[in-house]
Amino acid sequence: MYHPRELYPSLGTGYRLGPPQPGADSSFPPALAEGYRYPDLDTPKLDCFLSGIEAAPRTLAAPPPLPPLPPALGSEPPPPSAPEGLHSLPGVSLSLENRELWKEFNSVGTEMIITKAGRRMFPACRVSVTGLDPEARYLFLLDVVPVDGARYRWQGRRWEPSGKAEPRLPDRVYIHPDSPATGAHWMRQPVSFHRVKLTNSTLDPHGHLILHSMHKYQPRIHLVRAAQLCSQHWGGVASFRFPETTFISVTAYQNPRITQLKIAANPFAKGFRENGRNCKRERDARVKRKLRGPEPAATAAYGSGDAPGGPCDSTLGGDVRESDPEQAPVPGEAARAPAPPCSGPSAEAYLLHPAAFHGAPSHLPARNPSFLEAPDSGRPAPYSATFLELQPGPAGSGYPAAAPPASFASHFLQGGPFPLPYPGPGAYLDVGSKPMY
C-alpha cells in the first residue's frame, strides 16, 4: 500500500504543512495546492487527499479534550457522556452494527494483537450509516488514537496504568476501499473496516496503523462528503467514536478470557475451539504422536473444499460470528470489486492504475522541493479533537448525529507532506507524527 514515508523519506516522521511557496515547482494541479485557502483551518492536513470536498469554511472552536476513561478495562463500564459535536453533516448518523460483540469484549477488556507484519482487528468496526444524500459522494475513513497518556500492564486480573505512554507514533488513516462512493452505496449495507491492520513496527512499509504495545486506543470513523475527489472543496464532515470499541494493544494476549472470546467469535480461530484440531487436547496428542513417529496420512484429507461462505465483501466482511447467522454476509450484495465511482482528474489516475501508486514512488509526483523538513509544529495532538461521543439513541437504534456544525480538517489531522496525492481507496494515509506527551 502506498504511504508517503516511502515517497518523502527525507521528511522523517514529523511533518509540518505550509502553504505552497510562490513559484514552487509543484507537479500537482493548482486545485490541489489551493487546499490552503481556508485561513481558519490551520495546517489542514486532510487537504492533501480530501481535496475533493465541497466548500463550507467555518471558524473552529477550540476542541475540548476527550472525556477520561476508566483506569482499568474490564472492571467498570465507561462513563456515559453527552454527544459532542464535530459534525457538519446534519442528519447523518452512524450505528455500530456489531455493538453487542464489542460490548462483550469491552466488558472483559478488549485486547488487539499487533504484529510486525500487521494484524487485523477483531472485532472489526462495522457500522451502518443513515441520513446521507444518496446522490452525493462520501469517503469513509478510520484512524486509531491513544485514549490517554498511560502505558498499561496486565496485573493478573485487570489492566492497570503503569507509567507514562511512549511518544506518539506517526498518525495514519485507513481509507475504506469503497471510497469515494455515493450515499446510496454506503447506506445500502453495513460498512466494514475489517481489512484494517495494526502493527507495532514504527518502520512499517505497508502503511498499517502503527500502535504501541500495552497502550489504550480508540478507533474513530470519519465520514467526509466529497462531491468530486479532486476539486478543492469539501462539503462537511462527521466523526464518530464508539466507547465500547476502546482496546489495549498487545503483542500477546494477556487476559485468558479475551483469548477465549476471540477463539469463540473469530472464524479464523475455529481450529482452537474445544473440538477443533488445534485445541490443547489435540495439540498434546499430536506432540505425543510426533515423538512416536510420523502423523497418519489421513489428516491430509482435512480440506478446504467444505469451507463455508463466499468471498468477503469490502463492506460486509469482518467479524461474522458463527453462532450469529444474522451477521453473515449477504451473497450477491457483495461489492468484491467496487467500481471506481470517481471521475476526477488525478484521483482518476489512481483509480485507473492503483498499482502504480502502491509502492511505486516513481509514478508519483516528485516531492515539492519548496517544503523543507520541519520539526514538530507543537500543535495539540489530534486525539484531543472533538468527536461525537455516541450513545444509544432514544429508540435504541443508531446514534444521534445532530450536533453543532464544526469544521473538520484541522481537528482531524495535522502535518504531512504537501502536496500529497490521494492515496486511493483501501489505502492508508500517513498524516505525520506528533509527540503527544
Add this chain to the structure above:
DNA sequence: TCGCCTTACACATTTGAACTGT
C-alpha cells in the same frame, strides 16, 4: 528473574482462477 516481543507452526478461512454445465 521477569515481562514483553518475535518467530515458527499447524490449521481454518478467504480468495480467485480454472473448470464445468446451461
Add this chain to the structure above:
DNA sequence: AACAGTTCAAATGTGTAAGGCG
C-alpha cells in the same frame, strides 16, 4: 459466446509455544 455454479489450491488470518532480549 456468455453466464452461473463448482472445485481447488494458494494466500491469508488465527492462537500457541518456545526462545530471545533487555
